Amino acid sequence: MDQQMDIYVNEEGPFGYSGKRKSLAKSSENIYESLKSNRTGPALSVAEDVKKSSCRAAAVCLGVLCLLLLTGLITLVCLFIKGNSEWEMKMVLLHNSFTNLTQERDQLQTSFTNLTKGRDQLQTSFTNLTQERDQFQKRVEDMANEIIDFRKKLQDQYNKQGWVYFSGSFYHVSSTKKSWQGSRDDCVQKGADLVIINSREEQEFMRRFPKPRWIGLTDRETEGRWKWVDGTLLSQSYWILSEPNGHMLRDEDCAEISNHLFNSWNDDLCNSEKFWICEMTSLL
Template identity: 30%
Template sequence: MEDGEDFGGVSDRSYNKLVSQEEPTPEEQEFFANQGKQKVSMSLMRPESSCNHYQRLTFLAVFAIILLAVDIGLGVHYNKLTSGQRFLTDMNNELDKLQTSYNAATQRKTEANKLLAKETSEQQLAKWELEHQSRKIKDYAKLTDEIRLQTAGLKAHMPMIKEGCRHCLPGWTFMCSRCYFFALSDDLLNRPWHAARQFCMKHGGDLAAVDTREKHLAMIELVNIYHDSSRSFYQSGFWIGLRDVEQEGTWKWLDGKRLAGSYWNDGEPNNQGNEDCAAMYPRSNPFKSWNDASCTHALKWVCEMTPNTAS
């Protein structure tokens, strides 16, 4: 126990000695006193101040995050707007290019339409001219055929003219042992049936009596050759000496003989408008060449007379 006490005493003396040796100055004592007060003050205020400070830091952090998010959003939105603006600008540029191309294409189309219209007009004109030339060629071919036919008729008619010089008056044709006059000249205007008969009687004959097949075929051949093709069909007939004035439907020649063989066209005679006189018309079918007509109608005519005795 003594040892312990000694140890304790020695210790206390040593500590007191150390303390006494490091005893602070008045300034240090004042400093330590103030530090002690601050520690006490801080120890008294720490829990509540720490909580408020943490809340403020948290609020500031959240607010900063919100500001950052807003800033990021605004940046993204601005980038989108900028991209959209650039896109609109590019689109406007493309539209301008397309509009320019469209205008150029429209101009080319207009010019092409004008050229097409001109070409179409020229083509139509050429088509009409071709049709005109084709008609002329057909007319020339028809005229050539008519001239050829007339030439052949004249060649066939030459012997009859030669014989007519011996047996008939000038201008009359000798055939089938009779003399015939065809009123073909333009100087001899169309006449009614009675006026045509008076012409024939004045020259020593009468309207022709076509009372045999041979006479009919010879006469219709000359009518077909020499008729005026420019006249209408109803103006191209030739009066013959046949009528039914005494009794309708009873046709007689001028010498009083009743008609035996006839060459009426289909549906003729039909007596439309009191048609009592007969006429011969140019037809390709010689067996359908007669029509009845009004005696007052003006036509050409065929005269017949007895030939002179040959010397």
């Protein structure tokens, strides 16, 4: 208070009023600036530090974000390039597969075409063969009918000459008597030979001729070894009980059918004169 009063008094004094007032004003301004600087100096410093820290943090975050974006971009580019390469590889593989499948399809189409042609040719050949078969079968049937007709005519002709047909052969029974060799010679002159009995059915057929008749069986070459006139050895025989016995009593080397029994063969002297039976094998 005393200073203020002194200052005021000095301002109010008549001497040096303006100079003292100016100096007082300057002093007051200096004091205000000093107080102001003392009050705001530390606050401004802290604010500037905070602002700088925030800028640094923002810059760091921005840098990190940029780095992350760059990393992500590079990763995306790498993935895109890798995916594009894999896609291109798949496209190449698919193209190759498509090309191979196209070639296989063309080959299969060609094979199918060839098989179709072959099938058509086979069908044509089969049709032709069927027609030829039918024609051949018709010719065979015609020939068979002709053979039957010819056989009937031949049988009729042979029947008129005294021949009898049975199971593929014609048989002629003589009306005169001759020796075994004379009988055979007569059969040969007729284009036949003495009968050869090869089956039970033929033996049964011979029973229709009950009189003793020469057959084409002899053992003149080797005693006891009976052979047919065609050179085959006797296998199935129909001898009468105790026959043949020519080697025991006399030289009976020729065979005859002597009676109507089923087992009716007998051996006798070849010079004996008997009826005989000729057999001529039919070619029809």
